[in-house]
Structures are given as C-alpha cells and as structure tokens.
Amino acid sequence: MYVEVMDEEWLYSEEQVRSLLEWMRGHAGAHRSVHPFMRIVAEQALRPGEARALRVSDVVLPEGDLGKLTARHKGVAREIPLQPQAVEFLRGWISDAGLQEDDLLFPGMGGGALSPSVYKWVWEQAQQAVLSRDELYSWRLGEPISILRESRLVKWLRMGISSFAVAEWAGVTPNWLGLRYQHCFRTEKVEIDWDRLAEATALPDLPRS
Numbered sequence: 001m002y003v004e005v006m007d008e009e010w011l012y013s014e015e016q017v018r019s020l021l022e023w024m025r026g027h028a029g030a031h032r033s034v035h036p037f038m039r040i041v042a043e044q045a046l047r048p049g050e051a052r053a054l055r056v057s058d059v060v061l062p063e064g065d066l067g068k069l070t071a072r073h074k075g076v077a078r079e080i081p082l083q084p085q086a087v088e089f090l091r092g093w094i095s096d097a098g099l100q101e102d103d104l105l106f107p108g109m110g111g112g113a114l115s116p117s118v119y120k121w122v123w124e125q126a127q128q129a130v131l132s133r134d135e136l137y138s139w140r141l142g143e144p145i146s147i148l149r150e151s152r153l154v155k156w157l158r159m160g161i162s163s164f165a166v167a168e169w170a171g172v173t174p175n176w177l178g179l180r181y182q183h184c185f186r187t188e189k190v191e192i193d194w195d196r197l198a199e200a201t202a203l204p205d206l207p208r209s
Contacts, residue, residue, distance in 0.1 A: 028122050046080075047171075
C-alpha cells in the first residue's frame with residue numbers, strides 16, 4: 001500500500017491554526033457557518049466532506065462533560081470524543097444559529113450544505129492575511145484546508161495518544177498513520193539501554209546433554 005509521506009515541515013503549528021481561525025471568525029461576513037465549520041475540522045481532524053454532512057443530531061453535547069460526534073465516511077460511521085470546550089462551543093453555535101435537531105450543523109446561507117467554494121475562498125483569504133506576514137511561511141499559501149486535519153492528527157500522536165485510538169477517530173488504519181507521519185514514529189532520538197534490553201530478552205541457558 002502506497003501512502004504519501006507528510007513531512008513535519010508541512011504541518012501548521014497550534015499558533016498558526018489559532019491565528020487562521022481567529023481571522024476567519026472576524027472576516028467570514030454573512031457566511032456564519034464557515035468559522036465553526038473550520039474550527040471543528042481543525043479540532044476533530046475531520047475530512048471537510050464529513051463536516052459538511054454533519055447534522056445537529058450527530059453531536060451529543062452534555063453540559064460540562066465530554067461529548068460525542070458521529071462522523072461518516074464512505075458509509076461507515078465512527079465516534080469522536082468532544083472535549084468540554086468543544087461541547088460548549090457547539091452548544092453556543094447551535095443556539096445562536098437557531099438550529100434544530102434535523103438541521104445541518106454547518107448550513108450554507110440558503111439552509112443547504114455549505115458550499116466548498118465559499119469556505120475555500122475564506123480559507124485562502126485567511127492564509128493571505130495571516131501567513132504572508134511572515135516570510136518564513138509565505139511559501140505555504142495555497143495549502144488545502146485538509147492541512148488542519150493533518151496537523152491535528154500529528155498533535156494527537158505527539159500527545160502520546162495511542163495510534164489505534166487516533167486511527168479510530170480519524171477513520172484510517174494505524175498502518176496508514178505510521179506510513180503517513182513517519183516522523184512521529186522515528187526512534188533515532190530514543191536512548192536505549194542496550195544492557196538492560198539484552199538482559200530482558202536473553203533466553204535461559206539450556207542444560208548440556
């Protein structure tokens with residue numbers, strides 16, 4: 001199975017993601033759904049198409065506790081935990097937008113699905129406004145919004161969350177994660193106690209016949 005490797009340098013830092021989302025929050029204009037849509041893509045490592053298809057009924061939002069989001073990809077549903085701050089944010093968004101149980105969680109202006117052309121336009125504007133201020137990152141302009149999902153997956157792995165749990169939340173396999181984000185699994189910087197390893201793995205001496 002061939003999987004294209006995602007090098008560490010291509011990923012966005014938390015500060016960059018935060019700055020991009022903050023810009024979109026204040027500049028989406030009449031497209032109110034764009035910011036919450038992008039935030040959930042970034043925080044829950046969703047594919048954009050999965051986030052577009054979410055309905056209010058797909059999220060469980062208990063007050064002050066962990067929530068749950070049900071995403072679907074190619075007909076397969078999976079559950080992703082929601083931290084309390086994400087629960088609070090979505091509760092506020094649903095209330096402010098006047099959404100009902102069967103409504104799309106991030107509707108477009110006419111109530112239908114949010115148009116990719118709309119959120120991509122806002123995303124490109126955010127990149128121009130935020131990243132181009134720093135010459136070190138100006139070459140990143142034009143990166144698709146899927147980089148937000150990629151950056152979150154790597155953050156989860158770096159936090160020490162099991163690759164099996166991350167794979168389940170992302171709707172991929174642990175093997176795919178290992179091939180895609182090889183830098184998260186490199187061992188060259190790990191100090192190995194070779195003497196202890198030899199002792200632990202040594203087989204018992206067999207009696208001579």
